[in-house]
Amino acid sequence: MPFxxxxxxxxxxxxxxxxxxxxxxxAEAARWSRILLGLAAAIVGGLLTLRGLAMIGAPIATFGVxxxxxxxxxxxxxxxxxxxxETPARQMSRAEALDLLGLTGNPDAAEIxxxxxxxxxxxxPDSGGTGGLSRRLTEARDVLLKN
Numbered sequence: 001m002p003f004x005x006x007x008x009x010x011x012x013x014x015x016x017x018x019x020x021x022x023x024x025x026x027a028e029a030a031r032w033s034r035i036l037l038g039l040a041a042a043i044v045g046g047l048l049t050l051r052g053l054a055m056i057g058a059p060i061a062t063f064g065v066x067x068x069x070x071x072x073x074x075x076x077x078x079x080x081x082x083x084x085x086e087t088p089a090r091q092m093s094r095a096e097a098l099d100l101l102g103l104t105g106n107p108d109a110a111e112i113x114x115x116x117x118x119x120x121x122x123x124x125p126d127s128g129g130t131g132g133l134s135r136r137l138t139e140a141r142d143v144l145l146k147n
Contacts, residue, residue: 031071038067097140109145116141 021029045061048054098104101115119137123129 031073034067034071038064038069038071040064041067092136092139092143094143097143100136100140101144103144107144112141112144 021032024032041064042061043064045057045059045064048057049061051057092100098107101112101119103111103115107115116137120134121127123133123137125131125134
């Protein structure tokens with residue numbers, strides 16, 4: 001008899017939780033899903049570790065803890081020296097843009113675009129170049145075309 005009462009209590013709690021979950025907005029539902037799935041993974045990983053299967057249980061438990069942390073809103077701090085929203089990037093000067101594109105004086109739009117295309121063919125990531133340099137070239141072109 002006590003197991004029957006416990007079973008009904010669990011069923012009622014699950015129905016109420018499902019009802020509350022269905023009324024949440026998408027972002028809140030995703031947040032709670034991460035937290036609950038992370039909790040389940042942490043419990044399963046912990047039990048596997050206690051049973052002597054630490055090679056399987058420890059990574060599962062670690063994944064669960066990380067999933068709970070993401071669901072709770074914890075985000076890793078940005079690395080030192082990296083740019084984030086709080087430190088805006090410095091605007092490139094006209095002289096830097098001219099130097100980067102290999103131009104002098106007061107070039108017109110056609111000269112700017114010709115130099116940009118020639119350099120971009122060499123440094124584009126699809127041609128074996130780097131994304132950082134191609135972004136700088138694009139920024140230089142934009143600075144010169146605005147002036």
